[in-house]
Amino acid sequence: MSSLFLKLEKEVGKLAPKLRQWRRIFHQYPETGWCEYITTYTIYQQLKTLSSFTLYFGEEVTASSARMGLPAEEEERHFFQRAKAFGVPGEFLAKITGGRTGLVAVIDTMRPGKHLTLRFDIDALPICESSHPDHLPVKQRFASKHQGTMHACGHDGHTAVGIGVAYLLDKFRDELSGKVTLIFQPAEEGSRGAKAIVEKGWLEGVDLFACGHIGISSQPVGTIAAATNRMLATTKMDVVFSGKAAHAGINPHEGKNALLAAAAAALHLHSIPSRPEGMTRLNVGTLTAGRGRNIVPGNAKLEMETRGETAALNQCVVDDAIRMIEAAGQLYDVKTGITVVGEGISCCCDESWAAAISSICRGSKFCHEIIDCLSFGGSEDASLMMKRVQEQGGKATYMVFGSPLLFSHHHERFDFSEETLTVATAVFSRIAFREYAPR
Amino acid sequence: MSSLFLKLEKEVGKLAPKLRQWRRIFHQYPETGWCEYITTYTIYQQLKTLSSFTLYFGEEVTASSARMGLPAEEEERHFFQRAKAFGVPGEFLAKITGGRTGLVAVIDTMRPGKHLTLRFDIDALPICESSHPDHLPVKQRFASKHQGTMHACGHDGHTAVGIGVAYLLDKFRDELSGKVTLIFQPAEEGSRGAKAIVEKGWLEGVDLFACGHIGISSQPVGTIAAATNRMLATTKMDVVFSGKAAHAGINPHEGKNALLAAAAAALHLHSIPSRPEGMTRLNVGTLTAGRGRNIVPGNAKLEMETRGETAALNQCVVDDAIRMIEAAGQLYDVKTGITVVGEGISCCCDESWAAAISSICRGSKFCHEIIDCLSFGGSEDASLMMKRVQEQGGKATYMVFGSPLLFSHHHERFDFSEETLTVATAVFSRIAFREYAPR
Amino acid sequence: MSSLFLKLEKEVGKLAPKLRQWRRIFHQYPETGWCEYITTYTIYQQLKTLSSFTLYFGEEVTASSARMGLPAEEEERHFFQRAKAFGVPGEFLAKITGGRTGLVAVIDTMRPGKHLTLRFDIDALPICESSHPDHLPVKQRFASKHQGTMHACGHDGHTAVGIGVAYLLDKFRDELSGKVTLIFQPAEEGSRGAKAIVEKGWLEGVDLFACGHIGISSQPVGTIAAATNRMLATTKMDVVFSGKAAHAGINPHEGKNALLAAAAAALHLHSIPSRPEGMTRLNVGTLTAGRGRNIVPGNAKLEMETRGETAALNQCVVDDAIRMIEAAGQLYDVKTGITVVGEGISCCCDESWAAAISSICRGSKFCHEIIDCLSFGGSEDASLMMKRVQEQGGKATYMVFGSPLLFSHHHERFDFSEETLTVATAVFSRIAFREYAPR
Amino acid sequence: MSSLFLKLEKEVGKLAPKLRQWRRIFHQYPETGWCEYITTYTIYQQLKTLSSFTLYFGEEVTASSARMGLPAEEEERHFFQRAKAFGVPGEFLAKITGGRTGLVAVIDTMRPGKHLTLRFDIDALPICESSHPDHLPVKQRFASKHQGTMHACGHDGHTAVGIGVAYLLDKFRDELSGKVTLIFQPAEEGSRGAKAIVEKGWLEGVDLFACGHIGISSQPVGTIAAATNRMLATTKMDVVFSGKAAHAGINPHEGKNALLAAAAAALHLHSIPSRPEGMTRLNVGTLTAGRGRNIVPGNAKLEMETRGETAALNQCVVDDAIRMIEAAGQLYDVKTGITVVGEGISCCCDESWAAAISSICRGSKFCHEIIDCLSFGGSEDASLMMKRVQEQGGKATYMVFGSPLLFSHHHERFDFSEETLTVATAVFSRIAFREYAPR
Numbered sequence A, B, C, D: 001m002s003s004l005f006l007k008l009e010k011e012v013g014k015l016a017p018k019l020r021q022w023r024r025i026f027h028q029y030p031e032t033g034w035c036e037y038i039t040t041y042t043i044y045q046q047l048k049t050l051s052s053f054t055l056y057f058g059e060e061v062t063a064s065s066a067r068m069g070l071p072a073e074e075e076e077r078h079f080f081q082r083a084k085a086f087g088v089p090g091e092f093l094a095k096i097t098g099g100r101t102g103l104v105a106v107i108d109t110m111r112p113g114k115h116l117t118l119r120f121d122i123d124a125l126p127i128c129e130s131s132h133p134d135h136l137p138v139k140q141r142f143a144s145k146h147q148g149t150m151h152a153c154g155h156d157g158h159t160a161v162g163i164g165v166a167y168l169l170d171k172f173r174d175e176l177s178g179k180v181t182l183i184f185q186p187a188e189e190g191s192r193g194a195k196a197i198v199e200k201g202w203l204e205g206v207d208l209f210a211c212g213h214i215g216i217s218s219q220p221v222g223t224i225a226a227a228t229n230r231m232l233a234t235t236k237m238d239v240v241f242s243g244k245a246a247h248a249g250i251n252p253h254e255g256k257n258a259l260l261a262a263a264a265a266a267l268h269l270h271s272i273p274s275r276p277e278g279m280t281r282l283n284v285g286t287l288t289a290g291r292g293r294n295i296v297p298g299n300a301k302l303e304m305e306t307r308g309e310t311a312a313l314n315q316c317v318v319d320d321a322i323r324m325i326e327a328a329g330q331l332y333d334v335k336t337g338i339t340v341v342g343e344g345i346s347c348c349c350d351e352s353w354a355a356a357i358s359s360i361c362r363g364s365k366f367c368h369e370i371i372d373c374l375s376f377g378g379s380e381d382a383s384l385m386m387k388r389v390q391e392q393g394g395k396a397t398y399m400v401f402g403s404p405l406l407f408s409h410h411h412e413r414f415d416f417s418e419e420t421l422t423v424a425t426a427v428f429s430r431i432a433f434r435e436y437a438p439r
Helices: A003-028 A037-047 A073-086 A090-096 A156-172 A194-198 A257-268 A311-331 A351-361 A384-389 A420-431 B003-028 B037-046 B072-085 B089-094 B157-173 B194-200 B256-269 B310-333 B350-363 B382-391 B419-432 C005-030 C039-049 C072-084 C090-096 C153-169 C194-200 C259-270 C310-332 C351-361 C382-391 C420-430 D003-028 D039-046 D073-086 D090-096 D153-170 D194-200 D256-270 D311-331 D351-361 D380-390 D419-432
Strands: A054-057 A103-108 A115-121 A179-185 A207-213 A221-226 A233-242 A280-289 A300-310 A335-344 A369-371 A395-402 B054-057 B103-107 B116-119 B179-185 B208-214 B223-225 B233-242 B280-289 B299-308 B335-344 B370-371 B393-401 C054-057 C103-108 C113-120 C179-185 C208-214 C224-225 C234-241 C280-289 C301-306 C335-344 C370-372 C396-399 D053-059 D103-108 D115-121 D179-187 D208-214 D223-225 D232-241 D280-289 D299-308 D333-342 D369-371 D397-399
Touching: A003 A420, A037 A054, A037 A073, A037 A090, A037 A103, A037 A156, A037 A420, A073 A090, A073 A311, A090 B370, A103 A156, A103 C054, A115 A384, A115 A420, A115 C153, A156 A179, A156 A207, A156 A420, A179 A194, A194 A384, A194 D090, A207 A351, A207 A420, A233 A257, A233 A311, A233 B370, A233 C310, A257 A300, A257 A311, A257 B256, A257 B280, A257 C259, A257 D256, A257 D380, A280 A311, A280 B256, A300 A311, A335 A384, A351 A395, A351 A420, A369 B299, A384 A395, A384 C054, A395 A420, A395 C351, B003 B037, B003 B157, B003 B419, B037 B072, B037 B089, B037 B103, B037 B157, B072 B089, B072 C259, B103 B157, B103 C335, B116 B157, B116 B382, B116 B419, B157 B208, B157 B299, B157 B419, B179 B194, B194 B382, B194 C113, B208 B382, B208 B419, B233 B256, B233 B310, B256 B299, B256 C259, B256 D256, B280 B310, B280 B382, B310 B335, B310 D311, B335 D232, B350 B419, B382 B393, B393 B419, C005 C039, C005 C153, C005 C420, C039 C072, C039 C090, C039 C153, C072 C090, C103 C153, C113 C153, C113 C382, C113 C420, C153 C179, C153 C208, C153 C420, C179 C194, C194 C382, C208 C351, C208 C382, C208 C420, C234 C259, C234 C310, C234 D223, C259 C280, C259 C301, C259 C310, C259 D256, C259 D280, C280 C310, C280 D256, C301 C310, C310 C335, C351 C396, C351 C420, C382 C396, C396 C420, D003 D039, D003 D153, D003 D419, D039 D053, D039 D073, D039 D090, D039 D153, D073 D090, D115 D153, D115 D380, D115 D419, D153 D179, D153 D208, D153 D419, D179 D194, D179 D256, D194 D380, D208 D351, D208 D380, D208 D419, D232 D256, D232 D311, D256 D280, D256 D299, D256 D311, D280 D311, D280 D369, D299 D311, D311 D333, D333 D380, D351 D397, D380 D397, D397 D419
Parallel strands: A115 A179, A115 A207, A207 A395, A221 A369, B116 B179, B116 B208, B208 B393, B223 B370, C113 C179, C113 C208, C208 C396, C224 C370, D115 D179, D115 D208, D208 D397, D223 D369
Antiparallel strands: A054 A103, A103 A179, A221 A395, A233 A300, A233 A335, A280 A300, A280 B280, B054 B103, B103 B179, B223 B393, B233 B299, B233 B335, B280 B299, C054 C103, C103 C179, C224 C396, C234 C301, C234 C335, C280 C301, C280 D280, D053 D103, D103 D179, D223 D397, D232 D299, D232 D333, D280 D299
C-alpha cells in the first residue's frame, strides 16, 4: 500500500469516535426535508474550521423553481422554533429558511486532476422513534429529541461520514489533486432535493461522481458494493379530493364524500397488476380526510408514490394511477387535483468506474469484501445527479456500505452498526486519493 | 295579555341589538368542545353583573369521569393560547382548562314554584368558514377569527339567547317564582358534554326542562315548534388501526397496511343496509393514516358515528360496524381498537308540556306560527338531560326556532336570520314566567 | 247479509280444497317471468270450461315492443323442454313461446254496470327451494319439481285465487252486472310484464281496479288491508362491463379486469346515502364475471335495481348509480353498458274505493279484521295498471291478505297459510258482486 | 447427419398437411378438462392403427382419488351430448365419462435402452372464440363449433404433434430402442390432471422426460428452447360464500350479502403486495353471485389461483389470501369455504438433458435457432411429472417451440403458426431416436 493510503487508514481509525459522536448528534436532532436547520448549521460549524474548503449555503445551493415538495408552513415553523431553541443563530437561520437548507463544500487544489463530487443526504423521516429499551439509541441515550421525527434511513450516518471525509481531505490537502465537491443534500426522502441542486449547476463539469447508502441488504460490516442496479424510477404525487361537507345526521345526501373517494382511490390503486417486464411499486403513504365526526367529509388528501425498474414501467403505473384517481373522484362526484411533488429516475452505474473503486478499496482493512454490484430496489434522487454527470461524459456510481440490520429501513427501530461509519469514510477518502491506489 | 307579558314583549324588542352583538362576538371566537375558554369567560362576564344569579363553573359543572371525547393536548393548547391572546385572565383560565368549560347559572326565588331548567349549548365545529363575499359574517365583518373553526350550527345564537334570557329573568326577578337553572353546556357536538352535567347532578329535582335549536328545517322566522320527534340515538366512536410500517420501495411486503384497513372499513361501513323500522345513519367523519409518502402506513384512525331513530336501531348499526371494523383489520392483518367517545339517546318530548308551551307563546308578536311537533332527524345529547328529568316524573321538550337557511347546518356558509334570536329569547322568557300566560 | 252474499260465503268455503289443490300444482311447477308455459296452460285448462268467459292469450295479451326483460334463449329453452315434458300441447306452446305468456279472461254481462278489472300475477323466482323437512311443501310433497326455481313470493296462491274467482263469477253469472276482466299477468318479478299489458290496451275504459298480495307483514289469517301506501317506484337495470381477457400468469398486465370493475361497482353502489325525504333502496342481485380461473376476466354483468318512495327519490338513486357504474368502469379501463329492463312507479290507492271495499268485506266470516291502509315497502308493476286506470278517472287499489310468515318473501323457506286463499277469493268475489253488499 | 435422421426429416416434412388437419379437427371440437371425449376418441382412432403401440384409456390412465377439479355435472352432460352428436360410440364414451379422459400409448421395443416419456396436453378453455374475419380459424373455417369453448392455449397443436410423433415412432419402430411412453394428458388448465397420472404410476421408472409448449414468447418459427425456468408454483382454489337471501325491497336488512363479501374479497385480494424475492401472481378468474335482481344475494363463488416463482412465495400469497377471504366473509357476516382444486409446483429442468436436446436438434432444417433456456412465467402441472422423474434419478425438461403470436395465450383471438407443428414433431421424434444424433 502507498504511504498515503497507510496514513489514511490510520487516520480513519482515529476518526471513529468522532464519526460516532457526530452521527449521534444528528440522530438526536432529526429534521425532515427542507427543514434541516440544526443539521445544516451543525455541518457548517464543523466544516468552517477546515480552511481548504469554500462553503456555499442558503440560496447558493438550490435553484428556486426546481425545489419540489416544499413543506407546509406549519411544519417549517415547527422546526424553525426547534432550531431557535437549539441555538442556531438567527442570522444563519434567516439564510436557510424557506426551503434553503443543505450545504456545498468545495476544495479546489488548483493542481491538474479531475473534478470529483461526493454526495451525502441529510434529511430524516416523519416517524416516531421506538422507545423500546433494547433500541440502541434508547439504551445509549441518543434517541430523537424531536418527537415524531426520526433518522430511520441512516442519513445521520451519511452526514457524519461526509464531515469525516471533509476532515481527511483537509488534513491531506497537499497530496490531493484536481477538485473535490462535497454536496450535503436536503430533502432526499420523497426525491425532492436533488433536482434543485442539479439545476443550480453543481454537477456541471463533474468528471466523477460517487455516493452511497448504509445498510440496504444486511451485509456484514466491511462488505461494500461498488455499484448498484435496480434503482427504481419514481414519481411522488399529492392528490386532493374536493367534495362538499354536510350535516351527517340531518342531510347526509347533500354531501359529496371526499373521504370515500380517497379511500376508494387508495384501495383500487393497490390492485394495479405487476408486470413481467420488471418490478413496479405503488404506495399511498398518507391519507387525511374530514374535519369532524358528524360532518360528511368534504375534503381529503393522499400523499403517494409510484416506482418502476425503468422510467417506462414507472410511467405505466403513473398512467393507471391517474385514471383510477379521476375515476375514484367520479364515483363520489368529487373533484380531484393531482400534483407531482417529486421525481427520481432509474439509472445505471458506470461499470468501469465501479471496477476502479473495487480496485481502490482492495487492501483496506476496513473493506473485507467488495461486491461488484448489488440490487437496490429503492429510489434515490441522486439518480438525477448521476444522469447529469453521465450526460456530460462523466462517470457515476451508487455504492452500498453493508451493515447488519435488525429492523429494516423506515422502521421505528431501524439502526445500523456504527462501525460502518468508518468503512464508508475509508471508501470515500480512498476514492478522493485514488491516484495513490496500487495498480 | 298580562301586564308582565306586555312588559316582557317590550323588553325583548329592546334587547334585539344586544342579542345580535353577543352572537357576533361568539361567532368571531368559535371554540370546539371542551375548549370553550373565550366563550365561557364571555358568558361569565355578562352574567356576573346579574345579582340574582349564582354562577357555577370549572369543576362545579361536570362530573370528571363522565366527560366524553376530551380533546387532544395539541387542540387544547391551541385554544388556550388563543384565549390568553384574547385576554381571558390566567386565574379564570386555570379553573376551566383540562375539560372544565361551561357554566351553570341558578336563580332561586325561594318562593314556591317549580324548578325549571333551560339549556343552551355553546361549542363550535372544526369547519373552515367560507370567505365568500355574500356570506353575511364576511360582509358584516364578524366572520371567525379562528381559522379552521366555525359556528356552523347556530350555537353562537343559542349562547346569546341564553344570556338574553338571564338578563330578562334578572330584570323581572321579583315576579318570578320557584327556581330557574340556566345550563350553558360545553361539547354538544359529538354528544360529549351532557352526560357529565347529568352525572354532576344538575338535573336532579328538575320539574320542567326546555331547550331548542335555531334553524333545522328552514321555517320562516317566527315559526316555532313546541316539540320535536325523530331525535336520533347516536354512538360516537374512535377507531385505531395498528399495523406495521415498512419501506415502500425495498420491502413493502413486510408492512401491515393500516391505511388500507381503515379505507376498507370506511367503504364497507357505508354499505350497511338501511332498515324499514326507521332511519339509521353512519358517518366516518375523519380518516388520518400514515406518516410519510414512502412508508407503508402502519397506523390509521377513524372518527365516526352511528345514529338510529331508536336505541335499538342505533345498536344494530353499532353491532354491524364493530364486526366490519374488526374484519377490515383482519383483511390487512392489522390490530383494531374501538373507543366509544360520545353517546346520545333517542327521546320523546312530553306532549302536555309542549301543549302548555304552545299556549304560553300564543299572542306573542314574535311567534307567528306555533307547530306542535317537528321532525328533528339529528342527534342531541340534551336527550340525556331530558331522560333524567322524565325519570323523576318531570317534563321535558326540545323546541325548534324557525329560520330560513341558504346553506344547511355544518356547511361552511351556514348562517341564520338574527331575528330568530329575539324569537327564541321571547319564548324562553315566557316559559319562565308561564304563570302570567292567559288561560 | 244479502242472499247472494250468503251463497257466496258458502261456495267460497266449498272451494277451499280446490284452491289448495290448484296452488300446490302451481307450486310444483314454478316458472320464471315470460316462461310461464305450464302455468298459462293450467290456467287455460281450468278457465276454458267456464262458458261465460272469453279467453285471450298469446299475442293478444301483451304489446310486443313494451315487454321488458325478456329471458335469455337458454332460460326459455329450459322451461320450454319442461313444458313439453309436462304435456303442454305443441300447438298451445307455439302460441305462448317467445315472451307471450299470461292470459286475460273477460266476462261481459251486457247488462249496465261498471268495468271491473282484477289482476293476478303468476310468475316464480330463480330461488332453489329448501329441502328442510319442516318446510310444508316438503312435508306434504308439493315442493318445486323445477330445481332452482321456486314460488317464494306467493304468486302460486295469487293464481289459484284468480281461478277460484273466475269459477265463482261463472257460477253466479246471472247476478253479475257490467263487465269483469281477470288479468293473469306474466313477469311481475322484475317489474317487467305490466307495461306490455297496459300498452296492449287492457286497462282502457276500466272503472275499477283491484289486486293484492298474500303475506307482506305477517298479519293473522283473516286480516285484510283494503289499500297500501309506500309502494316504491323502481328501476331494474342490467349492467355489462367489457374489458379484455389475458393469461393470468404470463401477461396479466395486458388484461382489463371487468370482474374488478363490477365488484367495485357493487361495493360503491351500496354506499349511496339514504335520504331524509323517504325510503330508497338499491340491490345488486347478481354478479357474474369471468370465464376461467387462469384468465384475467374480461367480461362481467350485474343485474340490479333501485327503488324509492317517490319517482323523484328513485331517480336520485338511478342518477347516482349511473355515475358510479361509469366511474367503476373507468377505474379498470373497462367499457360499461347500462340497459333498463324493468320499471315500476310509485302510486296511490284511491281512498274512497278502499273504503268501499272495507264496507263490502264487513260481515264476511272470512274477514276478521279490515285495515284501511298498510305500508307496502316493496315495488309492484301493478302500479302501471293502477296509474292508467286513474288517468282515465277510474279508481284503483292494492290490497294485502294477511298470513303469518315463518320466513319472509324470497326466502328459500317462504310459505304462507293456505287458509288465506279462501280469504282472498272471498274478498275478490265480493268486490265483483259489490252491489249486493249491505249499505 | 445419420441416414435415420435424414429419413426422419423427410417424413416430418411429408407429415405437415396431416398435422395441420389434425390440429384443425381438435380446434373445431375444443373440450374443457375431464370432458375431452371427442378429443380422446379422435386420438384413439388415429393411434389404434399403429400396431407397435399398446393403448391405455379410461380407468387405466388416472388414479381416482388424485383427480382434481372435476367438472360440474351440467358441464359434463353438456360435453357428453356433444360427443354423442359427434358420433363417439356409446361403449367408448362409457369408459371415459366421469372424469376418465386422456390416453397413454406405450411402445416397448424390448431392446435395451432407456425409458423415455413424452407428454402432450389435450384440453381447451372456457373462452368464446372470436368471430373476427381476420382470425385465421374463422377465415379458413375451422373455428370452434363448441360455442363458449376454445383452444386458446395451443393444446390442439400439442395433441396433433403427439399423434404425429406416434406415427413416426411406429414407422421407424425397428430402429427404436428402449421404451417410449406418450401421455395424452387431460385437464392441464387449472393444473388438475397431472397429479392423477403420476399417482397412477405412469412416471415410475422413467429415465427421460420431455414436454413443451407452443408459443409463449413470440419467437420466430424454428426457434426452440431446450429448457425453461421461472415455472411458477400455483394453487387453484374455489371459494364459496354462504350468506342469507332476503327480499331486497321489503326486508333487505335481514339478508347476509354474499355478493358483497365476494366482491370485497376479489378487490382486497388484488392488493396483496408483490415481493422483492420473486414474482407472485393472484387472479380471481370468475365470480358468480346471486339468483335474482330483487333478492339480496345469499350465495357467491369465486374461482381463483395464486402463483409464485417458488413454492414458498406461492404459499405466502395463499396464506394472505386465506386470511383476506375469511375477513371478507366476516365483513358481511357470511360463511366462507375454501377448497383447493388444483396445484402445480415450481420445478427445474435438468441442464445436461437440455444440453443433450440442443445437440440432438442441431442440424435439423426445422430448428433454426436453439436457445438453452427461456423464462416461462406461467404454471404447468407437468411440473409434478418432472419432479417424480427427477426423484427417481431421471432427467426432465420443459421446452418451448417458438411461434409469432398476434394475440397472447387465453385471448379470444389466440392463434399460432401451424409451421410450428412440424418443428415440434421434428424435435420430439429426434429425441426419441437420439442415439442417431451426430456427436
